[in-house]
Amino acid sequence: MLARVLTSLAIANYRSLRDVVVPLDRLTVITGANGSGKSNLYRALRLLADTSRNGTVGALAREGGLPATLWTGPPGGSASVRAGRADSRSNENNGALRLGFAGDDFSYAIKLGFAGGATMFALDPVIKTEHVWAGKPRPGSLLAERSNALMIVTDDHINYDGHPVSNYDSMLSEFSDPGAAPEMAQLRDRMRGWRFYDHFRTDASAPARTSAIGTFTPALPSDGADLPAAIQTVFENGDREGFNEAIDDAFPGCSAAVKDVDGQFSLQWHQQHLLRPLTVNELSDGTLRYLLLVTAMFTPRPPELLVFNEPETSLHPDLFAPLATLLVEASKRTQVVVVSHAAEVIEVIDNTTDYASIELVKRDGETFIRDQRPLTRPAWMWPS
Structure with a gap:
């Protein structure tokens, strides 16, 4: 049986997510009204994945820099607004972005703040602290930690005291020696394997509508490029029968082939009653998008985490039930997180399998999980 990669996701001071801990399951569906914070949660999870590639600082810069992404409300959030204590003062947490996750085997947390000092890059985000634990985050399970530029890696055999790391570099990417720190190397590689799919382009010049030299493609790129090669890889190395059934479920009598x-x-x-096959440029946006989703989910090399942001976009409502079936089947091979507001998709999932249903709501500019109470919130404490 597939072990869960993540059991909870923790976010503090990222846009509307002032203090959120999200429980995760093999299949997690995140819903909420427009503007409730769904996209913020999706972006925060992508930022965590970027850490393993040393890309978090650059990703924040592309979002407008750390000042543009930090929680800008009062320190106490919505509670202080309702209590009449809201003011424009900040606190130490408002100057730091925190991201983390807990898992059955590894947990991780990172804190980003401002560089400061006499430099024109004073507003650049830098990494203040990082922590890696074996299993749940607790003092006795700490494997590695870093504070600013100094890092300590501890295990049964070796202790690196004060190993230097640049403030702009994650210790996951800069120090993950398979011999000296195998757990960090394993965690880094697994996080690098997470895949994110967010609104495939289907316009006339979309990468998915172009042909290319065919190369072995076990993972569909996030932009949908190399689609024919990815499909042929499924045919030769994956579940070709399941792939064809998924197409026929949505488009009876149709099939995809690679020339x-x-x-x-x-x-x-290939479509019933047509005397010739259609090319990719003749497919509708919805048909192409569904074909991309099928290809992503039938990857012959499943990642340990597969994340979709509003996969129902541009799909005809008739495709919502087949899409829900796809997501449920994919969760049997890998952990799946879906951000969606399609009630029809969620209803089919609800009638098919057990899953974690997370509804986001916003009060006074702050995002909360509906009906979450202190006793139902996953245990999480940011390291000091």
Whole structure:
């Protein structure tokens, strides 16, 4: 049986997510009204994944820098507003962004703040602290920690005291020696394997509508490029029968094929009563998007975490039930997190399998999980 990669996600001071701990399951569906914070939660999870590639600082810069992403409300959040104590003063937490997750085998937390000092890069985000635990985050399970530029890695065999790390670099990417710190290397590689799919482009110049030299493609790129090669990889190395059934479930009598002309792969779409197959440029946006989703979920090399942001976008309502079935089946092979507001998709999932249902709500600019109470909130404490 597949072990869960993540059991909870913790976020503090990222946009509307002032203090949120999200319980996660094999299949987690995150819903909420427009503006409730769904996209913020999705972005925060992507920022965590970027840490393993040393990309968190750059990703924050592309969002407008750390000042543009920090919680800008009062220190006490919505509670202080209702109590009449809200003011414009900040506190130490308002100057730091914290991200973390807990898992059955590893847990991780990172704190980002301002560089400060006599430099024109004073507003650049830098890494203040990082922590890695074996299992749940607690003092006795600490594997590695860093404070600013100094890092300590501890295990049964070796202790690196004061190992230098740049403030702009994650210790996961800079120090993950498989011999000296195998757990950190394993955690880094697993986080790098997480896959995110967010609104595939389907316009005329979309990467998915272009042909290319076919190469072995076990994971569909996030932009949908190399789609024919990814499909052929499923046919030769994955569950071809399941792939075809998923297409037929949504489009009865239809099938996808890949044509090879001197190594150049192109997509062919076979449809009942048509005398020739359609090319990818003749497919509707909804058909192409569904085909991309099927290809992503039938990867012959499943990641340990697969995240979709509003996969129902541009799909006809008739495709919502097949999409829900796809998500449920994918969760049997990997952990799946879905951000969605399609009631029809959620209803099918609800009638099919057990899953974690998370509804986000916003009060006074702050995002909360509906009906979450202190006793139902996953245990989490940010390291001091």
